[in-house]
Amino acid sequence: MQTALAPTSAKPSSKAGGVPLRMQLKQAERRRKLNSFALALPLLLFMMIAFILPLGKMMLKAVHDDTLNALMPRTTEALSTWEAEGLPEEHVYAALAADLKQLSEHKSVGKVSLRINYELPGAASRISSTARKVASLSSGPYKGALIEINPIWGGRDIWGVLKRGNADYTGFFLLRSVDLEYSADGSIVATPTEKAIFREVLLRTVGISLGVTAATLVLAFPLAYFLATLRDRSRNLLLIIILVPFWTSVLALTSAWVVVLQDYGVINQVLMTLRIISEPTPLIFNRIGTVLAMTHIQLPFTLLPIFSVMKSISPSYVRAARSLGAGPFYAFWKIYFPLTLPGVAAGCLLTFILCLGYYITPALVGGPRDQMVSNFVALFTNQQLNWGMASALGAILLVMTLIIYLVFNKLLGVNKINMG
């Protein structure tokens, strides 16, 4: 008792128990920080292993591609002196023949032809047939023989690709993801229109996400207001009704929407029975169905942050505003609405970012012109086995999302966002 109430002398750091107070404070702070760190450590490790590391690997895969460098070492080495003018020298062709023979023995021709085919569609079959026939060439001169086996070796394009394959890193995938490519002499040009789909797809992804966010906001705001003003019992019941789709699997929800939106599904049957329409309206496999289903699935994500913020707004503010003479709309707009902004911001940001990555719903209820970026990532991963492209698209989506978040942060400030 007495030591605790020791007289405060002029010196601020009074010794109590042999250790100055300032040091005690520092020690206590350090211990607290260590405790918090230890508590958060499992989560940090989990995030590192399950989130940051795979993301890092994916971003790396978007730029790292040593297929050509590793599998055709002689050719890429020999091409380092080629200046992209005319055709390479004889020794390059000799190196190519040697590489192709080795690849044939190790059954790796497929990897090389697939990789080159990404840049030069049509090359795959020609490279495989060359590899099959090159075994019969036992000695030079190789240049004429190879060009005779397949005229592709007489053109500059494939040599440009092979020359660029000399590095372990390539910008090809990232460039293609924004509809650019390397020309034969190494400069960056726009992709021809029949292959240029990604800018449109990226814009489409952002557009659909914005649309769905706006739709959910329009629906969620009044609903949240209504919920916030209800009494507890009815509010809980209504909340459960809203949360049931939240808890249902996305696949089950989307399949249910397929049944509802079909040409002879629930909606069309009802409309036709009521004689409002005579022919089924196409509601599925187009933009309408996609946005509708996504809005339904995303509604709770937007609703809940708004609702939880609204719950904490005291009704006395609006009453005070009214009592001072404000009209009902003025009071709402000037007093109530700004107070709900943190929740609105949280809900909208959450929905928008989730929508950017949507896959199942556009795949099942959307048409071919409603496919978002994720669909192409799946296409490249599963069907075309082009993991470089899939990673590049994923990396671009990630960067886009981060930029949007930073802009959002600048405009509103992270502190202002309140998830409730």
Added chain:
Amino acid sequence: MIKSPVLARAVCVIGLASSAVIATLPAYAADKLTVVSWGGAFQEAQRKAFFEPFAKETGTDLTEGEWNGETAKIRAMVETKTVSWDVVVGGAVIQLCAAGILETINWDKLGYDPEKFPAREECAVPASGAAAIIAYDKEKFQDGPTTITDVFDLEKFPGKRGLNKRAYDNLEWALIADGVAPSDVYDVLSTEEGVDRAFAKLDTIKRDVVWWESGAQPAQLLADGQVVMSSAWNGRIYDAVKTSGKPFQIMWDAAIMSYDYYVIPAGAPNIDIAYKFISFALAPERQAHMADLIPYAPSNPDATALVDEKILPYLPTAPENSANSFDRDEEFWADHSDDLEQRFSAWLAQ
């Protein structure tokens, strides 16, 4: 409740110890095998004809899986040396074989004469032959489509069509509808102009196509009325008619025959049992049983004689069905699928 604390503790220790011992007992019981197939009615037929009899006869612990042709999964498994699939039923996978992703088949181990199976590949054993056909709803059309050109005729047969979301089959059909003879299709498709021609023809119906990805979808789309005709695997339509009584009709003109193959991913954990299973599944009576359940042509020529005569008219190899059909050229697609599939997905997105 046990009153004595000592006794209680003893019981706990014995319980924990025995559970630990049981957990570490090696599973001597059964061999294991994982077989992956296409799912739906096809896999159900395989289950009844192959999986269950094999498991019963050999006491193997057979696990089934499903896939939809995502060769990336096999490639990923083999490259990371974590192969969990032993036998995979897939389409022609010549490219995977060339890349060393599949085991080369040792026909001596199978115990069959390879010459009996002309459709065989270096790494693939033919399982059954299916035909890609056009099916339509009899109730929607009094006179349905009779030739493949009718599929591209939106005036005579208005409504949506279902097509496989792949380049193969569709490009061939587009060329045939444009006037190319089936025997010349692959020559024409090997040229730049031929491919342009095929895509131009597909452009004429592009807006009215619903693209399906899994074998079970065409029957569902037809049943829902979402499409009036659809390309499909003949066995799936037969199953829809037989099991669900749907009024579907198959149009056999320009049917494209292709095989399903048994493949073994390189480094599969149970290769010997995989060989045993494939050998089991090639037996004539087993293949005939499978054909009785779903009318896909058995790969073993000895099996055709054993197929139920009521099923014979539904087989894709029946003379009245195969009059205008042709085989898919797997060599062509092994060479060109990379480019054509790329071009197809770009075309689809525009």
